[in-house]
Amino acid sequence: xxxxxxxxxxxxxxxxxxxxFEKSQKKNRKVKVFQNAKKLMENYNRICKSVQExxxxxxDVNDGEELEELSAxxxxxxxxxKSKLRSIVMIAHIDKCLALLEEEMNQKxxxxxxxxxxxxxxxxxxxxxxxxxxxxxxxxxxxxxxDCTVVLSVYLFGSDAIVLD
Numbered sequence: 001x002x003x004x005x006x007x008x009x010x011x012x013x014x015x016x017x018x019x020x021f022e023k024s025q026k027k028n029r030k031v032k033v034f035q036n037a038k039k040l041m042e043n044y045n046r047i048c049k050s051v052q053e054x055x056x057x058x059x060d061v062n063d064g065e066e067l068e069e070l071s072a073x074x075x076x077x078x079x080x081x082k083s084k085l086r087s088i089v090m091i092a093h094i095d096k097c098l099a100l101l102e103e104e105m106n107q108k109x110x111x112x113x114x115x116x117x118x119x120x121x122x123x124x125x126x127x128x129x130x131x132x133x134x135x136x137x138x139x140x141x142x143x144x145x146x147d148c149t150v151v152l153s154v155y156l157f158g159s160d161a162i163v164l165d
Contacts (some may be wrong), residue, residue: 037153041121041165044094051087056082073118097155102125117148 001009098118105114118134119125127138136144153161 030161031158033153035148037156037161038147040090040094040156041149041152044091044121045124048091049086051084051091054084093156097152100155101152104151105148110144113144113148114137116144117152120145 101117102111102114105111112134115134116130119130119134120127120141125133127141130141131137131138
């Protein structure tokens with residue numbers, strides 16, 4: 001093999017490796033968006049509870065001595081307050097996205113898909129409970145929930161959820 005052929009072969013192999021890497025990166029981004037949407041929904045009830053019941057202001061602390069030791073600029077207090085605000089914004093965003101998802105499923109005449117999604121994530125029902133109570137096959141419920149999660153990820157993350165070829 002001469003030098004030019006070897007260089008051409010090396011260039012072709014490198015270009016193919018770059019294409020495979022980019023393809024893998026696109027797939028990983030798509031999976032990550034789906035997983036993030038799934039993780040948000042799995043923790044939605046906990047986030048809501050944290051916002052409703054968590055300590056987020058100095059006035060929420062019961063011990064008067066503790067209040068005297070803390071300043072308004074205390075980094076821990078500020079981080080808790082910021083976290084609560086981020087959670088409130090995220091809950092509002094998720095609620096709007098859920099309404100859009102429900103509307104889309106109703107327009108497509110698939111309200112049972114949204115119902116399965118809602119029962120699984122918001123009502124914390126298991127696949128087995130849904131199958132028993134609503135007559136969905138477990139496999140069908142899994143597929144519907146997965147399909148709804150894909151649609152929800154677009155509502156949640158916008159164009160970041162779409163991996164263009």
